[in-house]
Amino acid sequence: MNIYDIAELAGVSIATVSRVVNDSPMVSEKTKQRVRKVMEENNYTPNVFARGLGLNSMKTVGLICPDVADAYMAKAVAYLEHNLKEYGYDCILYCSGHGYEDRQIAVSTILNKRIDALVLIGSSYADDDADSEQVEYIREAAKQVPVFLMNGYVRGDNIYCALCNDYDITFLTVSELIQSGRKRILFLSDSHSYSANQKLRGYEEALRQAGIPVDESLKLYIQNDINQVRDYLLFRSDLKMDAVFATEDGLAAGALKYAKKKGISVPESISIIGYNNSELSVCCDPELSTIDSRGERLCRIIIDSMMLLKQNKTIKQKVFANGFLVRRYTTDF
Amino acid sequence: MNIYDIAELAGVSIATVSRVVNDSPMVSEKTKQRVRKVMEENNYTPNVFARGLGLNSMKTVGLICPDVADAYMAKAVAYLEHNLKEYGYDCILYCSGHGYEDRQIAVSTILNKRIDALVLIGSSYADDDADSEQVEYIREAAKQVPVFLMNGYVRGDNIYCALCNDYDITFLTVSELIQSGRKRILFLSDSHSYSANQKLRGYEEALRQAGIPVDESLKLYIQNDINQVRDYLLFRSDLKMDAVFATEDGLAAGALKYAKKKGISVPESISIIGYNNSELSVCCDPELSTIDSRGERLCRIIIDSMMLLKQNKTIKQKVFANGFLVRRYTTDF
DNA sequence: CTGAAAGCGCTAACAC
DNA sequence: GTGTTAGCGCTTTCAG
Numbered sequence: 001m002n003i004y005d006i007a008e009l010a011g012v013s014i015a016t017v018s019r020v021v022n023d024s025p026m027v028s029e030k031t032k033q034r035v036r037k038v039m040e041e042n043n044y045t046p047n048v049f050a051r052g053l054g055l056n057s058m059k060t061v062g063l064i065c066p067d068v069a070d071a072y073m074a075k076a077v078a079y080l081e082h083n084l085k086e087y088g089y090d091c092i093l094y095c096s097g098h099g100y101e102d103r104q105i106a107v108s109t110i111l112n113k114r115i116d117a118l119v120l121i122g123s124s125y126a127d128d129d130a131d132s133e134q135v136e137y138i139r140e141a142a143k144q145v146p147v148f149l150m151n152g153y154v155r156g157d158n159i160y161c162a163l164c165n166d167y168d169i170t171f172l173t174v175s176e177l178i179q180s181g182r183k184r185i186l187f188l189s190d191s192h193s194y195s196a197n198q199k200l201r202g203y204e205e206a207l208r209q210a211g212i213p214v215d216e217s218l219k220l221y222i223q224n225d226i227n228q229v230r231d232y233l234l235f236r237s238d239l240k241m242d243a244v245f246a247t248e249d250g251l252a253a254g255a256l257k258y259a260k261k262k263g264i265s266v267p268e269s270i271s272i273i274g275y276n277n278s279e280l281s282v283c284c285d286p287e288l289s290t291i292d293s294r295g296e297r298l299c300r301i302i303i304d305s306m307m308l309l310k311q312n313k314t315i316k317q318k319v320f321a322n323g324f325l326v327r328r329y330t331t332d333f
Numbered sequence: 334m335n336i337y338d339i340a341e342l343a344g345v346s347i348a349t350v351s352r353v354v355n356d357s358p359m360v361s362e363k364t365k366q367r368v369r370k371v372m373e374e375n376n377y378t379p380n381v382f383a384r385g386l387g388l389n390s391m392k393t394v395g396l397i398c399p400d401v402a403d404a405y406m407a408k409a410v411a412y413l414e415h416n417l418k419e420y421g422y423d424c425i426l427y428c429s430g431h432g433y434e435d436r437q438i439a440v441s442t443i444l445n446k447r448i449d450a451l452v453l454i455g456s457s458y459a460d461d462d463a464d465s466e467q468v469e470y471i472r473e474a475a476k477q478v479p480v481f482l483m484n485g486y487v488r489g490d491n492i493y494c495a496l497c498n499d500y501d502i503t504f505l506t507v508s509e510l511i512q513s514g515r516k517r518i519l520f521l522s523d524s525h526s527y528s529a530n531q532k533l534r535g536y537e538e539a540l541r542q543a544g545i546p547v548d549e550s551l552k553l554y555i556q557n558d559i560n561q562v563r564d565y566l567l568f569r570s571d572l573k574m575d576a577v578f579a580t581e582d583g584l585a586a587g588a589l590k591y592a593k594k595k596g597i598s599v600p601e602s603i604s605i606i607g608y609n610n611s612e613l614s615v616c617c618d619p620e621l622s623t624i625d626s627r628g629e630r631l632c633r634i635i636i637d638s639m640m641l642l643k644q645n646k647t648i649k650q651k652v653f654a655n656g657f658l659v660r661r662y663t664t665d666f
Numbered sequence: 667c668t669g670a671a672a673g674c675g676c677t678a679a680c681a682c
Numbered sequence: 683g684t685g686t687t688a689g690c691g692c693t694t695t696c697a698g
Binding site for chain 2: 282
C-alpha cells in the first residue's frame, strides 16, 4: 500500500494524499475525510524512507551513552525515550563503550542515520577542559545537528549542555563532613570523567578552606564493583579514614561492606556518602546517604531545550541543576 | 556530497560508485581504489534513506521492552545493541510501558520504521497461554519481520523464543528449600507475566510433590520496591514464613530488610532467594542467594538465531537456557 | 483547493 | 568491467 494506491482509491492525486498525511490546511475538509477514511481502511502508513529522503529527517534522535547497563544511564535513556516519544521522536541507541576512539566512532556512525538531534549521555563525552582538542569530534557533529550533553560540558556552536553542579554539592557535602568532625576523608572514584573531576575539585576545595592538607593517598580510583572495593579497602589498612566520599553508589556500597566487615560502626566511626541516589543506596544496610544528581531534571532540560530550538528560539548553552544530599543512615549530620 | 558528485570526481558512473560502496566483486581493483580515495577525501557516506528506499531495509532492529530503567532489561538492551552492532545492525529502542494497549502501540509504531527484525524483551509480551488471542498483535507483526521473544513464548510463524526454564529451576530450588526443612515458603512476586507464572507453577509443584498444601496466603504480589516490601511484611505478622522465594532481587532485598528489622536470623531462621543475579544481590548484607536467569545467554541465542535466519537456515522456534541458583548467604544449603 | 511533474540519492536490471 | 536507466514512495514547487 503506497501513496499511489491510496490516491487511486480515494479518487485524488498523490499530492492531495500527501497533504492529508501532513495535515496541510490547503485541503478541503471533505476530501480530507474521504482520504483519511481510505487510509484507515487499508491501514496505510507512509514509508518513512521515502519521506526521509525528501525531508532529510526522520524524526529520530540519536542517544549515545557508554553503557546502558549502568543504572544512571539506563534511567536517562528511559526518561529521554519516553518523553521524546511524546513529541513524535524515536530514539536510536548507541552504546559507545568508554574508549576515546569508540566515542568518535559512535558519533560518526549515528550521524549517518540522519538523526535530528544527538544526545550524549554521561560525562565521559566531555573533556575536563571545555576547549580541548579531544572534543573536536563533538564540535564537528554539531555542525550537522544540535548536540546535547547530559552532564558534560564542551563549548561550541550548536552544543547545549545540561549539568549537575557536582563541584558545588561536593564542596558543600565534604564541608559538612569536616564540620561534623571528620578529618580523613577518602575520595573514592572510578573515573577521570568531567564530572568526576568536578567532584574532586569540590572535595579538594572543601579541605583547603578548612585548612586540611590534601592527602594524595586519600584519593582512590578503583573499579565500580562492590566487593572489589570492599576487598581493596580491607587490604589497605593504612588508609585509616573516618569518612568516605564516593562518586558512585556502588563504590559507597563497597566501602560500607568494608566497614561492616571490619566492625567499624557506621556512621559513628565512619561516614559514607554515595552518589546518584540509586536503588543500591536503599538496598544497603544501613541505607546510604547519597547525592541526588538530578538525572531526570537534566533530561527534562535537554528535551525542553531541543523543542525550543526546533522553534528557532535561542536557548542557553549551559544549564545547571542543583544536586542535593539525600540524608540517610551512613552519615550523622 | 552524493553519489553523483563522487561519480563525477572519480570519473565513473554512479553505478560504479554504488558497486564500490557495496563492495561488489564486479569492479576492478584499480577503479575501486580510485573511487574509494575520492570518497574518503570528501568523506562521503551514502544516504541511508535513499538506500533504505531501494532496499526497503535499513539494517536496523527494533528493541522493545517495558522499561529500560529496569536492570534486567537494561542489561539485555546493552548486550543486544553491542552485539548486533558487530553485524552492522543498529537498534531503535522503544520502551512500551506495561499496559496491553501500550504494547500494541509500541509494536505497530516500531514496525513503521521498516526494521529488519523485532526483539521483544521481557516476559510481559507473552501471555501465559501461548495460543491466546491477547497475543495476536505479535503474530501480526511476525508477518512483516521475524519476531524474537526474550523470555516469553508465543507460538506462531516467524516467531522465535528464547527462554529461561523458570519452571524447572524454581521447582528445583523450592524443593531444596523444602528438603532443608522449610515449611512455610512465601512466594513473592510483582507481576503475572509469563515467566512469573512459570515460577509460580514450579513453586506449587514443588510443594505438591513434597505433600505440602499450597497456602494461598503465602502467595504475595507486591510492587518491586525494597522498602515497600519490608514495610508490608512487617505489617503482615500473620505470615510466619520460614523462607522467601522472590521472583525479583528487589523483592528479596525487601524481604531481607524485613527479616533484619524483625531480628530474624538469616539464613538460620529464614531463607531468602532472589531472582536475576543482579547487583542488588551482592549489595545486600548478607549477600542474597539468587537465581541467575541467563539474560546474556538468551540474548546470544536471539542474535545467533537472527543471523542464521538471514541465511535462510531453519532455526528452532523455542530454545531454553538453564537457569541456576547462585548460592550465597541467605540460604543454608 | 487540486493535480502534474520534478526531484531526493540509491540499487539493480539490462545493455554494451 | 562499466554505464544507462527505471524505479523506490514521498514532498514540493508550479500551474491551473
